[in-house]
Structures are given as structure tokens and as C-alpha cells.
Amino acid sequence: MPGSGGKDSFYAAHLLKYKYGMHPLTVTWAPHIYTQWGWENMQAWIHAGFDNYLCTPNGQTHRLLTRLATENLFHPFQPFILGQKQLAPKMAAKFGIPLVFYGENEAEFGNPIADNNSALRDEHFFAVNDYDHIYLGGVSLRQLEEDYKVDKADLAIYLPGDTSNLEKNHVQVRYLGYYEKWHPQGAYYYSVEHGGFRPAPERTQGTYSKYNSIDDKIDDFFYYTTYIKYGIGRTSYDAAQEIRNEEITLAEGKALCKKFDGEYPDRFEKEIMEYLSIDKLHFPHAYQCFEQPKMDREYFIHLADRFRSPHLWKFENGQWKLRYTPYEGDSEVLWGSPDGTHHEE
Amino acid sequence: MATTNKKIRLVARLDVKDDHLVKGIQLEGLRKLGDPNGFAKEYYEQGIDELLYVDIVASLYNRNNLSGIVRKTVEDVYIPVCVGGGLRSTEDVRHILSMGADKVAVNTAAIKRPALITEIANAFGSQCMVLSIQAKKSRTQPGKWEAYYDNGRAHSGYDVVEWAKRGVALGAGEILLMSVDCEGLQRGMDLDLIRAVTGAVNVPVICGGGVGCAEDIVDAANAGADAVATAAVLHYKKAAVPELKAAIRSGGVEVR
Numbered sequence: 265m266p267g268s269g270g271k272d273s274f275y276a277a278h279l280l281k282y283k284y285g286m287h288p289l290t291v292t293w294a295p296h297i298y299t300q301w302g303w304e305n306m307q308a309w310i311h312a313g314f315d316n317y318l319c320t321p322n323g324q325t326h327r328l329l330t331r332l333a334t335e336n337l338f339h340p341f342q343p344f345i346l347g348q349k350q351l352a353p354k355m356a357a358k359f360g361i362p363l364v365f366y367g368e369n370e371a372e373f374g375n376p377i378a379d380n381n382s383a384l385r386d387e388h389f390f391a392v393n394d395y396d397h398i399y400l401g402g403v404s405l406r407q408l409e410e411d412y413k414v415d416k417a418d419l420a421i422y423l424p425g426d427t428s429n430l431e432k433n434h435v436q437v438r439y440l441g442y443y444e445k446w447h448p449q450g451a452y453y454y455s456v457e458h459g460g461f462r463p464a465p466e467r468t469q470g471t472y473s474k475y476n477s478i479d480d481k482i483d484d485f486f487y488y489t490t491y492i493k494y495g496i497g498r499t500s501y502d503a504a505q506e507i508r509n510e511e512i513t514l515a516e517g518k519a520l521c522k523k524f525d526g527e528y529p530d531r532f533e534k535e536i537m538e539y540l541s542i543d544k545l546h547f548p549h550a551y552q553c554f555e556q557p558k559m560d561r562e563y564f565i566h567l568a569d570r571f572r573s574p575h576l577w578k579f580e581n582g583q584w585k586l587r588y589t590p591y592e593g594d595s596e597v598l599w600g601s602p603d604g605t606h607h608e609e
Numbered sequence: 610m611a612t613t614n615k616k617i618r619l620v621a622r623l624d625v626k627d628d629h630l631v632k633g634i635q636l637e638g639l640r641k642l643g644d645p646n647g648f649a650k651e652y653y654e655q656g657i658d659e660l661l662y663v664d665i666v667a668s669l670y671n672r673n674n675l676s677g678i679v680r681k682t683v684e685d686v687y688i689p690v691c692v693g694g695g696l697r698s699t700e701d702v703r704h705i706l707s708m709g710a711d712k713v714a715v716n717t718a719a720i721k722r723p724a725l726i727t728e729i730a731n732a733f734g735s736q737c738m739v740l741s742i743q744a745k746k747s748r749t750q751p752g753k754w755e756a757y758y759d760n761g762r763a764h765s766g767y768d769v770v771e772w773a774k775r776g777v778a779l780g781a782g783e784i785l786l787m788s789v790d791c792e793g794l795q796r797g798m799d800l801d802l803i804r805a806v807t808g809a810v811n812v813p814v815i816c817g818g819g820v821g822c823a824e825d826i827v828d829a830a831n832a833g834a835d836a837v838a839t840a841a842v843l844h845y846k847k848a849a850v851p852e853l854k855a856a857i858r859s860g861g862v863e864v865r
Binding site: 300449452453456462463465466467472474475510511513519520523606 | 627634635637638639640641666669670671745748759761762763764789794
């Protein structure tokens, strides 16, 4: 059972163990940089009664791949997601565990809805035989090895399990959300009651909530990139889900989007910019492959501008604005401009 | 058993969003529980001393719309009613008082413009001006608390004890002190917080956040609380007002 120790994985693991009498082994793919409260929740999860393997990828390789994914795809989460998706099936194959349970289907978070028709995860997600056509962060494995001088061994952790290995062990990957009603707010109450889950001590920049994906300091930037690329920021995702669950009204959701969607995240900015910077000392070869190895706000915004689609964005009176929004009038966070971030008086 | 010679008040806190009574944990994951008027009437009939209505997300949405609910409640509830949530000016306060509220609780607007406390106190009297404080333990300064606003989401940077003292100096006649850390958990109150604030100000302090049973209320009273606000225990029907009051008395604390 893969999970982070957030409210959803807490709920899922606890149900499997205590309602269905299974013996889940939990595996966690570490965040880039844990928030303090994320680490505390992860510990609380394990102490609520689970064995856990925490897999933390090589920090140097992970930084480089995350930087490349930001640079080439404006998707700082891509290497994380690859590792996360592949970890559980690989661990299952290693230990001869025939059943892997994920929590909710990604369709709930914006993937194609057709995904919901099956409880089985498409094995193309996690098993490929052809290593020659794999790209990480928009760069082929060959190039990563030859130009960036990344050791092949350091990339193995991102690569899918062998199909034959999975078949041999009869590993099946399923979603708990197919069998149990999935209600994030319900999972919150469950995880507080049955364990020590606690929300973050502050609002996550870019949205109004403080209990959804709160364990990784890079999360804020991931959602910022979706706002730039798709015009949908974290408030849109959170509000849409809560409107569907009738926890907030459409009018409230619109007001929240106007107030927070796309807010430029500056609370962990310094740390994340350092994380995404490729320094000469640690990356003597990769360093030479970047036009600007150092990541800073100016360069990040320059990258953002490269990923704005003209059918979504227009440049008006010296400012980028979305052409379509769910609300009337101007964004209160200035459409993601760093000048628009809400700060204390 | 420690005893106090004061009589504490038992306050029912009703957080309201649109037309729904709501309740969260640490002010997150707000659940809809039903019609607030029904709950208010029931608590009144059971003998609660005071009602506290808070439009909990008013500031988050820049609105205030409790007047309808308040007007309906005071038709058949004859105990003090305190109303908070999204009040930003003396005009807002005048309006909600004209609907039947006896006093108002102000948090966000007071943090953004502390002079509002004095304006309200001058216009309607200090007894009417309740400074509402959402207190959360500081992660950086042990033994300190920070005041939050926007439904426990935004940092003010204010030290809770200092802010309470300043609020009283500016004209607040009462403090409504809520522990964000304990809120909704029903596992006891932040007694250090209650001691720190009640020891620092000379006005009544209504303490809230964490009540799970009558013993928690007794502990709060012994720590200095003048009134205790409770929500989850009543809303989820874990206890009714008469049995709570009886248990508080047998715990050695006088209650109205």
C-alpha cells in the first residue's frame, strides 16, 4: 500500500488492515523536502500501526531531474510522480506480494474519467520493457548518462519494474476508491480520529485549504505550474472537488478562485530555488548543459512565460491575464504575479 | 479539589456557513450539521447561558450574512447572543445589533485595523466589543501563541498575550479565546493558553477549543476561564447542557 501518511493514505491503509483484516505493508516515496508537519503526520501514520518502507531517492539525482522537468516540461513533480507510481509494484514484486492497493483513482484529480471504469491500474503505468525510449524530465536516459554524467545505477529507482517480473509474481494493482466511497473530508475525520493526523498550521499558498497535499515544500510550485500551463490552479482543484461533495457552493468556489487561484508561492521559495539550482561543485557536467544553472524568481517567471498557451493567456496593460476564469473581474492575486501574493498586514 | 468562588458561564458556539451549522477540526474540513436555529433553540431550552454565532468563513469570502439567522434566533431565545464573522465597521456592528445581537466578536478586521476596537467600544460600549482571538502554538517560540485570522489560516504575527492586552487597552470588554490546536478534537483545552491570557488581562475571557467532557470545563475554570465555549460535544450529542452543568458543579466549579 503506497502512501504518504496524509489523510487519504492513512484512511486507506487503516481500512485495509482493520476493516478487511489484511496485512498491508506501507511504502512511501519521500517528498523532495518534507514540511515539518508532513514529517510529523508520516510518523503518526506509522505509529498508528503499520510497517513502512520509506524510499528516498538520491538527493543529487532527484534535484537534477526535478530541475530538468521544470526547465523542459514546467512540471517539477514529474520525477517524483514516476518514482511514486513505480515504487509499490516494484516492492510488491521484490517481496512476492500479489496485491497492491492505491487509494483514489487519478480521475478524481483530473485524469480521464474512463480510468474509473476499472479497479485495475493500467499496467502501462508501471511496467515497460523498452528502456531505450524512456525520458526523465524531458531528457532521454542515454543523454542523461552521456551528457549529464548521471550514473545508470542512480536512474534505476525511477525505472519501471520488469513486466515479466510482475507477471511471474502475479502482482495486481488496484484502487481502493473503486470499492469504497472516496470522500476527502471523511478521510480527514477518520485519520484524526484513528491516528494523529493534523492539518498544516497555515493555509497553503495558492489555495484556501490546509489539509490537502501538505507534506512537500515543492507542492506549491507544482500547482503554480498547472495554473500557468492549464489556467487551473490549486484552488480550482480543491474547490471543484468540494463543490462536487457539496461542502461548498458554486458561488463560494468562484469567490475562492478569485481570491487565491494562481497565487505565487513565496513561503518556501528560497529553499526551492536553491533546490532547483545546479551548482558547479556538485554537478560539474550537468552544470555546463544549462543556459542558466542557477534558478531564481526571475528565471522561473521567464520559464513560466514560455509555457503560457496563447489560447489561455493574453498580455494586457503590462500584465498576463487568463482569457477565461470561473469568476467575474480581476484575480485578487494578480494572475500569479509575485506582486499579488497575500501577505499579513 | 480546587474551587473557585466565581460562577462560570457555559456558552454554546455555533459556527455558521450559509444556512448551515458547521463544525470542523482545527477549523478545517467543515461538516454541515443542520439548521442552526434548531440547535440554538434546543440549547436554550436545555439551559445554556449564552449563544455565540460565528460566520466562520465570512472573512475568507469578504462577506457577512448572519443577520437573518440572528433575527430568527432572538424570536424565541432570551439569553445573550454574541455574533462574529466578517464584521468590518461600526456600521456592520450597528446592523447586527439591530437584528438582536447583544454583543459582537471581531477578529480579522481588528487585526487588520486595531483602531476598529476603539471605534466599536466608543459607539456601543466595551461590554459589546468582544475581541476574538484564534490562538495557535508557535512552532518557533515555545511557550508562545500566535494570533491567526481568516478561519485559522493566516498568520498575523501577533503574540496572543500581547494582542489580548492591547485589545483590552483599546477598549475590548471581553476576550473570546479559541485554541486552534485543540479545536474540534474534544481532547481537552489548552490550559497553558488559558492561564497565560486570563492572567494578563482584567476583563472576562470566554475560552473555547477542545471541550470533550465536563472535566475539561472544570480544568478550564480552574485555569482562569470566566466562561467556556463548547460546540462539538453538544452538536454531536455527546452530552446535553443539564448533565454538563451538573458534572461541572460536582467538579467543584460554580456555573450559572
